[in-house]
Amino acid sequence: MLVAEDNQVNQLVATRIFQKLGYQVTVVSNGREAFSAVQSRKFDLIAMDVQMPEMDGLDATSAIRSWEKAAGTHIPILAMTAHAMKGDRERCLAAGMDGYTSKPIHIRELEQAIAELISPPKPSKGPVSEASHADGVIDYAALLAGVDGDRRLLRELVGIFLADCPQRLAEIKEAIRRGDAEALRIAAHTLKGSVGNFAAQKAFAASQRLENMGRDGDLDNADEACVTIESELTFLSDELRRMTRNFSIRKKIARIEAPEP
Numbered sequence: 001m002l003v004a005e006d007n008q009v010n011q012l013v014a015t016r017i018f019q020k021l022g023y024q025v026t027v028v029s030n031g032r033e034a035f036s037a038v039q040s041r042k043f044d045l046i047a048m049d050v051q052m053p054e055m056d057g058l059d060a061t062s063a064i065r066s067w068e069k070a071a072g073t074h075i076p077i078l079a080m081t082a083h084a085m086k087g088d089r090e091r092c093l094a095a096g097m098d099g100y101t102s103k104p105i106h107i108r109e110l111e112q113a114i115a116e117l118i119s120p121p122k123p124s125k126g127p128v129s130e131a132s133h134a135d136g137v138i139d140y141a142a143l144l145a146g147v148d149g150d151r152r153l154l155r156e157l158v159g160i161f162l163a164d165c166p167q168r169l170a171e172i173k174e175a176i177r178r179g180d181a182e183a184l185r186i187a188a189h190t191l192k193g194s195v196g197n198f199a200a201q202k203a204f205a206a207s208q209r210l211e212n213m214g215r216d217g218d219l220d221n222a223d224e225a226c227v228t229i230e231s232e233l234t235f236l237s238d239e240l241r242r243m244t245r246n247f248s249i250r251k252k253i254a255r256i257e258a259p260e261p
Contacts, residue, residue, distance in 0.1 A: 001045040003027045004034035004060065005080065006052045009160050009194040010103065013146075014047060014080070016153045017107050021114070029053075031060025038064050043075055045118060049103075050081040050092065051189060057081075058095040065096035076117040080105065082193055104196035107148045137239040142199035158240045161194055165233055168194070172210060172229065176222045184222065185214025191229075198240065203232040 001023045003014045015025045023045070028034050032055040034048065046064075050057040061077055068074055079092040082103040089100045101113040147153045168191040175183035192207035206229040213222050 001025055001047065002034060002037055002043045003047045004029075004031060004052065004057065005047075005049040006030055007049075007190060007193045008164060009157055009197055010049070010080075010105070012153070012157060012160060013105055013197055016150065017105055017110060017148065018047070020107065020148055020150075021111060031055030031057055031063075034060045035063045035067070038075065039067065045114070046075055046077045047080050048077050048097065050079055050088075057097075058091065061092075061095045061097050078113055078117060082189070082196060103193060104146055104199075106146045108145070137200055137202070137235045138243070139199040139201065140243075146197065146199065155244050157197060158244050161198070162237055162240065164194065165191075165237060169230060169233060172226060175214070176219060176226055179219060181214045181217040181219060183214070184219065185211055188214055188229075195233075195236065198236065200232070200236045200239075203229070203236045206232045 001018060003011065003018065003025055005011045005014055005027065006029045011027050011029075015027060018025050026037060026041070026043070028037055030052045031048075034046065034057075035055065037043075038046070048057040048061060052060075055063070057079065064075070064077070076099070077097045079089075079097045079100045080103055081088060081092070081100070092100050099113050099117050101110055143154070144151075147157070168187060171187035172184060172191065175181075175187055188207050188210035192204060192211055195203045195207050206225065210222065210225050210229060213219055213225060
């Protein structure tokens with residue numbers, strides 16, 4: 001199957017989740033690459049992000065559907081979008097997409113969306129039970145459910161996020177300094193896509209607020225919003241580091257307590 005997604009964290013999440021569902025995954029970073037890949041290889045399914053550089057998911061889908069008329073084929077295309085605007089689902093379907101799932105990606109919702117298009121190769125594992133801390137920085141139950149309880153994947157995601165986050169914040173600050181609303185919208189949207197994978201509601205909301213400011217071209221309160229997102233990202237980063245340290249400690253304890261073979 002083909003995953004078209006420009007966000008590195010989301011690429012890893014989608015790849016691991018689809019692999020858990022039994023798929024072999026090819027990843028591309030924009031719609032133009034997706035269109036090119038479809039022309040050169042056969043795919044059973046395409047998971048298409050909506051907002052991507054060079055060619056977005058809607059235009060890529062339209063190009064694929066036009067090409068398919070001559071080829072006499074039809075590949076199921078599943079929209080993956082963080083958009084929450086009224087009518088987004090309808091626009092995706094109107095562009096030729098067959099289904100729709102929201103980001104951050106959760107394996108149960110994704111599995112159901114795929115089942116409505118085609119039968120997935122194999123079922124995923126059962127749900128993971130973990131105490132929820134929804135009022136804190138991270139909702140741990142939602143976080144682990146989103147990666148199907150895969151702590152190794154979660155550590156990979158955290159590492160990518162912590163390395164990428166300072167650059168995203170710098171882009172937001174620079175866009176505000178220059179008064180560039182479109183650059184702010186893009187930078188905040190990218191950050192929101194990464195933050196959304198960690199079930200961090202406050203950081204997600206702060207990113208969404210900046211994205212809305214950029215989309216509306218209203219930067220009057222952007223400096224204040226930037227202070228808020230910087231603070232929330234500090235809290236989130238500290239919590240993610242603490243969480244991964246705890247995972248490592250638990251793993252070491254489990255090795256110590258494991259009986260000799």
